[in-house]
Amino acid sequence: MSADQHIETLEGTFEYELEGIYYMEQELVSALDEMAMAATNDHLQNGFSTHREETEGHVERVERAFDAYGVEPRQRDDPVVDALEKDRQQFEGMVRDADLKNLYFLGAAMKTERIEITSYDSVLTVADKLHLDDDVTDPLESNREEEKRTLKKLEGMSSASEMKSLWDRLTGG
Numbered sequence: 001m002s003a004d005q006h007i008e009t010l011e012g013t014f015e016y017e018l019e020g021i022y023y024m025e026q027e028l029v030s031a032l033d034e035m036a037m038a039a040t041n042d043h044l045q046n047g048f049s050t051h052r053e054e055t056e057g058h059v060e061r062v063e064r065a066f067d068a069y070g071v072e073p074r075q076r077d078d079p080v081v082d083a084l085e086k087d088r089q090q091f092e093g094m095v096r097d098a099d100l101k102n103l104y105f106l107g108a109a110m111k112t113e114r115i116e117i118t119s120y121d122s123v124l125t126v127a128d129k130l131h132l133d134d135d136v137t138d139p140l141e142s143n144r145e146e147e148k149r150t151l152k153k154l155e156g157m158s159s160a161s162e163m164k165s166l167w168d169r170l171t172g173g
């Protein structure tokens with residue numbers, strides 16, 4: 001779908017949302033790869049690597065949803081995803097300290113998961129109004145569940161012992 005096309009229906013809105021999600025999941029595979037390499041905290045590194053693999057599965061599930069809906073998988077540019085990427089590059093360019101970068105990555109990852117969860121909420125609400133088949137919605141629901149689990153893990157990490165030495169160093173504790 002391109003920006004000069006008109007969307008006049010709920011179906012068109014569903015496709016627009018799904019195309020954005022397809023773009024987002026593909027972009028996140030490389031973003032998670034880059035963050036896994038740039039993070040110096042083991043827990044973060046492992047978490048990003050694991051979620052990168054899960055995200056490859058998200059891309060496949062979105063393709064299954066397209067298939068079940070009966071259209072070719074298509075992606076559209078999503079400025080929200082591009083902005084997340086731009087912000088990360090900007091921060092990385094401004095900061096040298098590895099722990100400050102780790103903390104930033106943790107926050108950026110939580111922000112991203114929240115955006116993903118909300119995107120799936122929106123597309124599933126539209127799918128529900130359209131009474132779309134489970135074949136279309138199940139893969140999207142599975143992705144949303146995995147994003148929620150990932151967000152929980154990240155939230156746990158930011159307060160738990162995994163990050164303690166890092167906070168201690170940065171706060172002089």
Ligand SMILES: [Fe+2]
Nearest residue numbers: 025055058116
């Ligand atoms: Fe995802």
Ligand SMILES: [Fe+2]
Nearest residue numbers: 113116147150
């Ligand atoms: Fe995710």
